[in-house]
Amino acid sequence: MPVSRRVFLARGLAAAGAAPALLAPAGGVLADLSLGAARLTTVSDGSLTLPRDFIFGPMPQAELAPILAAHNITGDALTPECNLALYRDGTHTVLFDAGAGPDFMPSAGQLLDSLDAAGLTPEEITHVVFTHAHPDHIWGVLDDFDDPLFPDATHMMGRREWDYWWNPETVDRIGAARATFAVGARRRMEVIEAITEFFDDGEEILPGISAVETPGHTPGHMAFELRGGGQGAMIVGDAIGNEHIAFARPGWESGSDQDMPLAAKSRSQLLDRLASEQMQIVGFHLPGGGIGRVEKGAPGEDDYRFVPA
Known part of the structure; x- marks a missing residue:
C-alpha cells in the first residue's frame, strides 16, 4: 500500500508496510576520481x-508531471541510492557520513559490507565527517553494542548542526513527523560527543578539505570542497538531493527539506557554482555512485543537468 509522508518521517519504512526497496549495487567502490595524490571514492x-x-508534495503538480515523465519516474515510491564518500590521501582515511545503520530502513545500513568489499575495516577510518544529522547520515555511527563503530576516528560536525540537534527543545519544535529524527540524532551524539570536533563555515577542517555551509535541508547542513593536484570536487550531501527535480527546477521547494525556501536558495547557488567552475560533484542520493558534474541549461534558464562520471 502507499506510504504516507508522515509515516515515513515518523518511523522510517520498516513499520509502514510498503514494498521492499530496490537495493543499490552491493559492496565495494561504486565510483571514484583522483584529486592529485588523493583518491575519492563512493x-x-x-x-x-x-x-x-x-x-x-509542495511542487506545482501540473508542471512537475512532464519533468518526471522525462526521467521515467512513475509510481508512488522513489528508491534513491545512498552513496557515502571515502577520501584517502595516504595519511587520512575520511568517511563522509556514517549511513543509516540497522534501525532506519531494511534496504539501508550496508556500509560495513561495502567497506569490507573495499578492503577497509572501521578501525582504519581516521575521520568521520558529517554533512548533517538526518537518520540515513548518522544513525550508522554506533555498533551493535551502542559503542562508536569507528573507535579510532575523530568525528567532525558543523557547530550549528550539532547545536541544533543537541538542543533539548528541538524534539518539540521540529514537528511530530520528524520527532524521531531528533531523538535518534541526540542519542547517537551523546555517545560520540567526547570524540567529536566542531567547525564552522569556510574552515579547512583537514588538509585539502574545506567546509561550505549549505543550510535549509537542515539548519546547519554542510557541503565540503576538496582540492588536490589542481582539481576540485564538492561533496554535497543532501543539499542537492536527487538528479531530476533538484537540477531541472532547483528553485522549487522540496518536502524533504526542513526549511524549504532556504534549501532552494542554497541548492540554486550551489548548482550555479558547480556548473560555472566545472567542479566534480559527489551526491549522497545521486545515481551511478553519485559522482559526476553539473551542466547548465539554455542561456537565461535556471535549470541544470546531472552528468554521471
Whole structure:
C-alpha cells in the first residue's frame, strides 16, 4: 500500500508496510576520481524507499508531471541510492557520513559490507565527517553494542548542526513527523560527543578539505570542497538531493527539506557554482555512485543537468 509522508518521517519504512526497496549495487567502490595524490571514492549504504510526496508534495503538480515523465519516474515510491564518500590521501582515511545503520530502513545500513568489499575495516577510518544529522547520515555511527563503530576516528560536525540537534527543545519544535529524527540524532551524539570536533563555515577542517555551509535541508547542513593536484570536487550531501527535480527546477521547494525556501536558495547557488567552475560533484542520493558534474541549461534558464562520471 502507499506510504504516507508522515509515516515515513515518523518511523522510517520498516513499520509502514510498503514494498521492499530496490537495493543499490552491493559492496565495494561504486565510483571514484583522483584529486592529485588523493583518491575519492563512493561506497554504498544501500538505498531508501520514499513516498513520492516526501519530495514532490509542495511542487506545482501540473508542471512537475512532464519533468518526471522525462526521467521515467512513475509510481508512488522513489528508491534513491545512498552513496557515502571515502577520501584517502595516504595519511587520512575520511568517511563522509556514517549511513543509516540497522534501525532506519531494511534496504539501508550496508556500509560495513561495502567497506569490507573495499578492503577497509572501521578501525582504519581516521575521520568521520558529517554533512548533517538526518537518520540515513548518522544513525550508522554506533555498533551493535551502542559503542562508536569507528573507535579510532575523530568525528567532525558543523557547530550549528550539532547545536541544533543537541538542543533539548528541538524534539518539540521540529514537528511530530520528524520527532524521531531528533531523538535518534541526540542519542547517537551523546555517545560520540567526547570524540567529536566542531567547525564552522569556510574552515579547512583537514588538509585539502574545506567546509561550505549549505543550510535549509537542515539548519546547519554542510557541503565540503576538496582540492588536490589542481582539481576540485564538492561533496554535497543532501543539499542537492536527487538528479531530476533538484537540477531541472532547483528553485522549487522540496518536502524533504526542513526549511524549504532556504534549501532552494542554497541548492540554486550551489548548482550555479558547480556548473560555472566545472567542479566534480559527489551526491549522497545521486545515481551511478553519485559522482559526476553539473551542466547548465539554455542561456537565461535556471535549470541544470546531472552528468554521471
